[in-house]
Amino acid sequence: MLLGCASALAGLLYLAVAGAVLGPCLLWPRTRPRAGAALSAGARRIAAVDRRRRTALFDDRFPLHHTPQDAQVVRYVAQRAYSGTVTAVTLALLAFGVVLAGVFAAAVVTGRVGAVELLWQFLLGGALLFLGVQGLRSLYALDARLARDTFGPSERELLRRRIDELATSRAAVVHAVDAERRRIERDLHDGLQQRLVALAMLLGRARRPGRTPEQADALLRQAHEESLAVLTELREVAWRVYPSALDGLGLREALGGVAERSPVPLRLSYAVPHTLPGPVETAAYFVVSEAVTNAAKHAAATTVTVELSVRAGVLGVSVRDDGSGGADPAGTGLSGLRGRVEALDGRLRVDSPAGGPTTVTAELPCA
Template identity: 55%
Template sequence: MGKATDRPGGTAPAAARWGRQAAGLVPGAATAVAGLLLTLVAGLVALPVAAWPRGRRAVLRPFGTAAVRVARLDVRRLARFHDVRVTGVPGAADDGRALRYVAARWPLGLLGGVVLGCLAVGAGYGTFILYGWAITDVRHLWAVLMSSLAGLLLLFLAVQGVHGVTASEERAARRFLGPSHQDELERRIAQLATSRADVMDAVHDERRRIERDLHDGVQQRLVALGMLIGRARRHRDPERAGELLLQAHEETRHALAELREVAWRVYPAVLDEAGLRAALESVVERGPLPVALIYEVPVPLPRQVETVVYFVVSEAVTNVVKHAGATRVDVRVALEGRVLTVAVTDDGGGGADPRGSGLTGLASRVAALDGRFALDSPPGGPTVVTAELPCG
């Protein structure tokens, strides 16, 4: 009922990510200039009272407030262009941290502007051999070739410089604006304790659901099968006994199908035998709705990540079939950098309850791997279930 599309290249997403990073250096250079001016003025004003701590704090307080605004702008820029999310967004009480960040970060921002300038110069000189004939009288071909080679080398270095500046800005933001090591450890311990409890609850819920499926489905069919066989054995009419055996045979087929479905819910054997893509294709083929699968994962994934991805897709598609009233489902699994993104979209009526047992269990599975789980289901649809799993 569905189809799968494989896009293993990953070149276009990488190029788009690099383009966003390069574009993010432009506002980064602007905030760096503001940070440089703020640092210089704050240093000059604080110099006369440098030996007086109380006076120094009083003098630097307005500069700290301005630094908080600059730091917030930079945090939003990092999230939008560089996919870097800093948990410790500076507030009014963090003016000291923000001022230190602005003072330490402005050289990186200006370096990003220099890299962009080198990028433009390298592109111009590197392609001069293509258009130079039309704008000037070229007399020495060797000089044009050498200039183009030098431009291409500068272009290559500038492209690598974009990644380097981006990585350095990420480290600086986490170093100056992120939580302290002690706070991070405490947060991590609390998160692990919560996720462990949620996983245990999800496991118990899954066990109860399996027991209910076995009791209400397979067990009932086996009881009916036994009754049909018993009636066939006691019946003296061979024709009637044959009809009862045919019914028993049909019940056997249904029981096997339901038992196979329960086994798939426990753990799909195809995940170990053929990998994640084949397991997701089996979900697509077994579904009663048209399911379009886009699989953009060019490298093998850790086994625990594959397991969580399978159950996210399987449970989300099952919920769509049961509750959404949709006509089609789109599943996208893509590896972008060090993060695996799973998105299941349907065209149903929306209004899904995030507190449902199935979605709560999926959120617990994702949280156990330090991932993020989100549900967007406005009334009228569409509904989008998203999971982001780290694969570093």
């Protein structure tokens, strides 16, 4: 902090001298750009010294690609000149207090100070020491905040943000898994179980005594049709849990299956030149499947367009329908998709104005 006080005083002197010299040029519009550039050039040198001080003494690691603007640098030097001057004054007062404490301690040893005066001086000195230390802590935090705002977030701050993002995505994945399990349970209970009960009742009616061959044949025909419907629905539930085609045939064929089963005409544009990682393919499949299902069930869409492409190592998935719009990004299905995508460091955006169209876009890193 003492070195920071020195750089702050240097910045104060620089701004005073440069302001006096370049002030008239800064007021004249024709010379203002060159004068501003000259002012910021010196300010950048002082700011660079402060940046090296923060890196060497406080272990701050600022992003190399971040270059502050001229106005930011000049404002940083001005703010540091103020905060550094206050810090120097605070440190000087603390040093003066230490000297006074030494003199008072010597007086106590020699017996020149009574008990009442000792108590009052102790309380006063303790209060002033507390205020001084708290002031230095606040000035230290201000110094760190000014550096972070000017030079960019430090690696420690980026790591803290990353930890927060991972914690949020983990919670979202757990919520999505629970929601998926509840949905599967509903599909099995409300769909397959009811159909199996109906199938059992048809077979039971066919086995009752007194049925004519024609009646038994009609009931068996209905039972056969119901069993086919049960198999179809069971296949649909299995595909919603995990599409086995991803393991054997790949993402393109799995999306082709989505297009075949979709009640809405679906146009698929697949521009992915190489094989994708398994988690990325799974996430992309569920984004398309959920978006197509929502378009058919809730948006009354007549066409759906799906586009997949890879740019700069990122898989882009876009699902657009011409339905009525109004999709809720905070809904259960879309929230689950967002958790699945963000768990892979991806992003999911939903653009669904009232009246449509609805566009669901996902970006999934492939590395």
